[in-house]
Amino acid sequence: MKILVTIKQVPDTATQVKIGGDGKQIDTAGITWIVSPYDEFAVEEALRIKEKRGQGEVVAVSLGPDRVKEALRSALAMGCDRAIHVNDPALAGADTLTTARVLAAVVKQEAPGLVLCGRQAIDDDMGAVGAQMAEVLGWPCASWIMEETIDGDGKTVKVGRQVEGGLEIFELPLPAVLSAQKGINEPRYPTLKGIMGAKKKEIKDLKASDLGVTAVTPELSISALEALPARPPGRIIPGEVKDSVKELVRALREDAKAI
Amino acid sequence: MAGAFWCLVEDDRKGQPKKVMAEVLGEATRLGGPVEAVWLTDKASDDGLKQLGAWGAKKVWLLENAGLAPYRGEVWVPPVAELVAKENPKAILAPVTSRQREFMARLAAKLGVGLSADSVALAMNGDALVATRPIYAGKLLSKVTWAKQPWMATLRPNVFKPADSQAGASAGVERLSLTIPGAQMKFVERREEASTGLPELTEAEIVLSGGRGMKGPENYVILEELGGIIGAAVGASRAAVDAGWRPHRFQIGQTGRTISPKLYMGFGVSGAIQHLAGMRTSKIIVAVNKDPEAPIFKIADYGIVGDLFEVVPELTNEFKKLLEK
Numbered sequence: 364m365k366i367l368v369t370i371k372q373v374p375d376t377a378t379q380v381k382i383g384g385d386g387k388q389i390d391t392a393g394i395t396w397i398v399s400p401y402d403e404f405a406v407e408e409a410l411r412i413k414e415k416r417g418q419g420e421v422v423a424v425s426l427g428p429d430r431v432k433e434a435l436r437s438a439l440a441m442g443c444d445r446a447i448h449v450n451d452p453a454l455a456g457a458d459t460l461t462t463a464r465v466l467a468a469v470v471k472q473e474a475p476g477l478v479l480c481g482r483q484a485i486d487d488d489m490g491a492v493g494a495q496m497a498e499v500l501g502w503p504c505a506s507w508i509m510e511e512t513i514d515g516d517g518k519t520v521k522v523g524r525q526v527e528g529g530l531e532i533f534e535l536p537l538p539a540v541l542s543a544q545k546g547i548n549e550p551r552y553p554t555l556k557g558i559m560g561a562k563k564k565e566i567k568d569l570k571a572s573d574l575g576v577t578a579v580t581p582e583l584s585i586s587a588l589e590a591l592p593a594r595p596p597g598r599i600i601p602g603e604v605k606d607s608v609k610e611l612v613r614a615l616r617e618d619a620k621a622i
Numbered sequence: 623m624a625g626a627f628w629c630l631v632e633d634d635r636k637g638q639p640k641k642v643m644a645e646v647l648g649e650a651t652r653l654g655g656p657v658e659a660v661w662l663t664d665k666a667s668d669d670g671l672k673q674l675g676a677w678g679a680k681k682v683w684l685l686e687n688a689g690l691a692p693y694r695g696e697v698w699v700p701p702v703a704e705l706v707a708k709e710n711p712k713a714i715l716a717p718v719t720s721r722q723r724e725f726m727a728r729l730a731a732k733l734g735v736g737l738s739a740d741s742v743a744l745a746m747n748g749d750a751l752v753a754t755r756p757i758y759a760g761k762l763l764s765k766v767t768w769a770k771q772p773w774m775a776t777l778r779p780n781v782f783k784p785a786d787s788q789a790g791a792s793a794g795v796e797r798l799s800l801t802i803p804g805a806q807m808k809f810v811e812r813r814e815e816a817s818t819g820l821p822e823l824t825e826a827e828i829v830l831s832g833g834r835g836m837k838g839p840e841n842y843v844i845l846e847e848l849g850g851i852i853g854a855a856v857g858a859s860r861a862a863v864d865a866g867w868r869p870h871r872f873q874i875g876q877t878g879r880t881i882s883p884k885l886y887m888g889f890g891v892s893g894a895i896q897h898l899a900g901m902r903t904s905k906i907i908v909a910v911n912k913d914p915e916a917p918i919f920k921i922a923d924y925g926i927v928g929d930l931f932e933v934v935p936e937l938t939n940e941f942k943k944l945l946e947k
Binding site (some may be wrong): 374376377380382389391397400401416453458459460463480486487488489490491492494495497498499503504506507521523524526527528529530531532533534535536544545546580581582584585587588589590591594595597598599600601603604606607608609611612614616617619621622 | 692728738740765811813817818828902911919932937
């Protein structure tokens, strides 16, 4: 079975982000980039499916500028067989829907049996692309999955979707789109051999025109980025535990009216 | 009606809208309305319909059909898209919940419009809606606008001011007979989590969170005891979840749940950026940590530098006394 995994390169959580000169984007100077953690769960799950079935191919796909090659190399180092890089300045302002349309076009070209993605990317936290890709493709989709089992002949997949208060188990016909939630697996670290091998693996470059996608005005645009409003300074309550707890409870009740 | 603010109803799967709908309906009213609710369910109760009216819905579009439960995007999207085409709402709002999060994304793709996910503020700027949403682990806020209507947005629970329940207000109910497509996805079963008897993390007004300072899984019982007294949910930091002390569903933070309670209390939580991403919009933040340098004190409204194993039992006692009064 061919499995396509969509990944996004994002700033490392610990990286300082600063608002750029135009006030609408961040200043990317000095940022450490990583593969969005949820996408690593998706890559890991795809590799496990391939290993369990003893055959198949895992293709990593990403959209973005030149630096995104690094993220694709990481996916290849983990064990993906090859990668596709949609690298087109015309797509620089892509919103989730444009991204979903571009990725769906890649899916149509590649015709995989399954598409895996992370539940959301940790930069803009939209969490929309997987479901939107499924809608564009007309495929069934299950979001926030905690487990999956593909049947022997690769026709259906049984998944557990995390919902409030439990898991909902569904059986989906393949092809389908699944988005991975944390807890589904523990992503592997690339081995030295994997890292060396990744250098020889293919990364195919595509433009929007190769996919029959025309860059369109985004449906959702950022009009401004803002720093967080400062929280009022806090108060450390000193004293013996008994006294400080008493004062805390009083303050929560009477000053903050929080309880 | 054309130009209405639609609010998609999240219910308790037993015929009652969840209380987060008071926030969504309240916000739609504040934005100028007219406010209409759209409810897809296998079973709506009369009480539930009345409640939507009391929270400000002037009309309820009701799609009641056994095929709508449990939620499947492929089943929900076509009838709602059909209704949108007929009624031309100005905006479609929904709370962030497991199903609305996916449904709204799919519906936006079907309609070809933008979606602002996990919004924390909405405001009219002239004739245009502007949404505010946290990005980059909540380190920045982004203001977003739409190219066209309907403006679609999901709203973070516990952030928007809930509508007061107006006992006299009622909504006209229009029962729809739209075609529900057959499902490719087959529902197998629902596995309930072992209940802690405490509120759900994302819905709770008070959340207690235990970090690495809890020292082990066996100690969360002291937080659960305190939670039982004050009606709080109990969560955990990533460090505690990664150590295997708590199941992942209890994780608060960037790779866990995002919460915004009235009161957050962190015990032995250091306050790593990825934890702050999941709780920094909490209204009141309390931190208890032995380490006076712990970053969580920087965003805390109240802090106690001390041993949580002394502080928590004392808190439980004090709250017991207070709430018995």
